[in-house]
Amino acid sequence: MTPRLFWHVCGVEARKRMSYRVDFWLSSIGGFLAQLGVAYFIVLALFHGSGRPTIGGFTFQGMILYYAAVILLGRVVRGTEADQTIAQDIYEGGLTRYLLYPTSYTVFKYAQNVGTLVPALLQLFLLGAWFPLALGTPEGARITGASIAMGVGASVLASVLYFLLVWPIQAIAFWADNVWSLMLAHRILANLMGGLLVPLTLFPEWAQRALALLPFPLLFAFPVDALLGRLDLHQWLKGIALGLLWCTALIVIGRAVWRRGDRRYAGVGI
Amino acid sequence: MIDVENLGKTFSVHAKEPGLKGSLKALFRRQVVTKPAVRDVRFHVDEGEIVGLVGANGAGKTTLVKMLAGIIYPTAGDARVLGFRPWERDNRFRRQIALIMGQKAQLWWDLPAEDCFLLLKEIYQIPQDRYRAALDELATLLEVRTLLNIQIRRLSLGERMKMELIAALLHRPRVVYLDEPTIGLDLTAQRAIRDFILRYREEHRPAMIVTSHYMEDIERLCRRILILREGELVFDGSLEKVVRTYAEHKVVTAHLARTENGAPVSSDVERLGQIELCNDVTIRLRVERARVAEVAAELLRRYPVADIAIEEIDIGTIIERIQRARQEVRT
Known part of the structure; x- marks a missing residue:
């Protein structure tokens, strides 16, 4: 796929997403406030119950800022509906039209996925920019030009990684008609082990060591930590290298699954 | 190609x-x-x-x-x-x-x-x-x-x-x-x-x-x-x-002008072809290809024809016949 086509697909998808105004504002403000509200009360209860000034290296303020950042960045990483579109295309026969085009289906889908991120990016800027100003920068966090650049790089990697993790799982739709339950399991695992549900520093030491080898922390905790200036350059480079390794492995797995599944595709009906 | x-x-x-x-x-x-x-x-x-x-x-x-x-x-x-x-x-x-x-x-x-x-x-x-x-x-x-x-x-x-x-x-x-x-x-x-x-x-x-x-x-x-x-x-x-192979017949349909003579007599029409419909306003016959012109002329001569149409048999029917013929050959 040419870069020109890639960006054209992204643009079309973004326009499509933003043509539904009510949906955009509901998910921007309503969705974000609901998620942050839940996080706020959990964190409040946590600090109140423990009576400690810091938990897992976070102050109360720091943890709220972490949740605000991870909720907004999580949307950027996941896109709005990357979870099901490939499986749906296989199940409903939508894949047919893409197989006719002289371009890669998977890259096309990723370009569409990037297009769906545009509203999430807008939400990030609209809601996220003033957050550190309102709350102040808590201890341990230091948002600078360099941290923003590292956060952007880590987010790009996380977006590709998330898509590559989802791709082979969705390709199981070539064999099983419904992969919804698998996707749900993936989502829960990724959210929990990626640091979207709770900061990873709250996990026991052994679990943190095991998680450090998996791709999940690179999805949410890594870009947030990079953005909030909690990582030095060495840690950041190590994370990026691990992410690239996982991307390569997932491309190999995804292609193998896809090639086998593709032979079973019937395009709905006989 | x-x-x-x-x-x-x-x-x-x-x-x-x-x-x-x-x-x-x-x-x-x-x-x-x-x-x-x-x-x-x-x-x-x-x-x-x-x-x-x-x-x-x-x-x-x-x-x-x-x-x-x-x-x-x-x-x-x-x-x-x-x-x-x-x-x-x-x-x-x-x-x-x-x-x-x-x-x-x-x-x-x-x-x-x-x-x-x-x-x-x-x-x-x-x-x-x-x-x-x-x-x-x-x-x-x-x-x-x-x-x-x-x-x-x-x-x-x-x-x-x-x-x-x-x-x-x-x-x-x-x-x-x-x-x-x-x-x-x-x-x-x-x-x-x-x-x-x-x-x-x-x-x-x-x-x-x-x-x-x-x-x-x-x-x-x-x-x-x-x-x-x-x-x-x-x-x-x-x-x-x-x-040509599977439709030896054509369908000739004559729409009749209304008269006081009533419906045409079936036995007269039967001599022209196989009757599909025959009442006081329409005569529809299945006619051998070679006789189509003759039958059309006869209809025009005998009855008060307001309009006449000569059609091939529906292709769907022909396909059914081909399929049936193949099945018979097999059995």
């Missing part, structure tokens, strides 16, 4: 016994049934030719078209389209073919038609001047110039089909597969689509394969037909030859 050699496709499908017991059993052990959809098919299509692919539901028409478009893999045989194996999906091949499926929308539902076309322009890497010329020509021929900025989902079925045709032909494919292109359309829209296909064929000479259940599509568009029955190619030849 299209060469098909002993092509076959067998699907493995899961069978499940009915009822709760069957569902529970299927959770642990499923019965796999192989279903041959296309068997040992061979034919050739030339440039500028429109070939009709006909057969009953489940005969394998769409499966065959999907294999030739490279969407699904065959389980036997081989095919070359423009020198390529379709299922290898070489981009040079994909740039030269189009598939229009009347039952399945290919365009992006939420986008205006022109946005879809612009996306296709990028996908097929069509140069701007060629894109403009193609879009102008197609939109004018199909009379949809004023609808290009409307979201696809807000268009009528006929208008959407026209947009699908434009989308499929923008890159000037050399091979076009039309799978039920007029399904669900009203008569006017059906006629418009058929006229358009014929004009497009005249101007650009692509090879076309058309599947349709509407016999008027086949009669208007195709000189040659392929008949599939349970996945097997049972006939490949000219439509005219089929009609």
Whole structure:
């Protein structure tokens, strides 16, 4: 796929997403406030119950800022509906039209996925920019030009990684008609082990060591930590290298699954 | 342009016994049934030719078209389209073919038609001047110039089909597969689509394969037909030859002016041909081809005929006869 086509697909998808105004504002403000509200009360209860000034290296303020950042960045990483579109295309026969085009289906889908991120990016800027100003920068966090650049790089990697993790799982739709339950399991695992549900520093030491080898922390905790200036350059480079390794492995797995599944595709009906 | 050699496709499908017991059993052990959809098919299509692919539901028409478009893999045989194996999906091949499926929308539902076309322009890497010329020509021929900025989902079925045709032909494919292109359309829209296909064929000479259940599509568009029955190619030849071989009769219908004489006497009419309908306003007879002129003249002489029509037997009936004849030969 040419870069020109890639960006054209992204643009079309973004326009499509933003043509539904009510949906955009509901998910921007309503969705974000609901998620942050839940996080706020959990964190409040946590600090109140423990009576400690810091938990897992976070102050109360720091943890709220972490949740605000991870909720907004999580949307950027996941896109709005990357979870099901490939499986749906296989199940409903939508894949047919893409197989006719002289371009890669998977890259096309990723370009569409990037297009769906545009509203999430807008939400990030609209809601996220003033957050550190309102709350102040808590201890341990230091948002600078360099941290923003590292956060952007880590987010790009996380977006590709998330898509590559989802791709082979969705390709199981070539064999099983419904992969919804698998996707749900993936989502829960990724959210929990990626640091979207709770900061990873709250996990026991052994679990943190095991998680450090998996791709999940690179999805949410890594870009947030990079953005909030909690990582030095060495840690950041190590994370990026691990992410690239996982991307390569997932491309190999995804292609193998896809090639086998593709032979079973019937395009709905006989 | 299209060469098909002993092509076959067998699907493995899961069978499940009915009822709760069957569902529970299927959770642990499923019965796999192989279903041959296309068997040992061979034919050739030339440039500028429109070939009709006909057969009953489940005969394998769409499966065959999907294999030739490279969407699904065959389980036997081989095919070359423009020198390529379709299922290898070489981009040079994909740039030269189009598939229009009347039952399945290919365009992006939420986008205006022109946005879809612009996306296709990028996908097929069509140069701007060629894109403009193609879009102008197609939109004018199909009379949809004023609808290009409307979201696809807000268009009528006929208008959407026209947009699908434009989308499929923008890159000037050399091979076009039309799978039920007029399904669900009203008569006017059906006629418009058929006229358009014929004009497009005249101007650009692509090879076309058309599947349709509407016999008027086949009669208007195709000189040659392929008949599939349970996945097997049972006939490949000219439509005219089929009609001559399997339709020894024509249908002569005379519409009578109202008189006080009442209905014609059946025994008199019977001598002219096999009666399909006979009352005080209509006489419809099945008449041997060689006697058609004589019978028509006799009807005009004997009865107060206001209008007369001589028609071939419906192609659907002819196909049924071919299939029945093959079955009898087998048994």
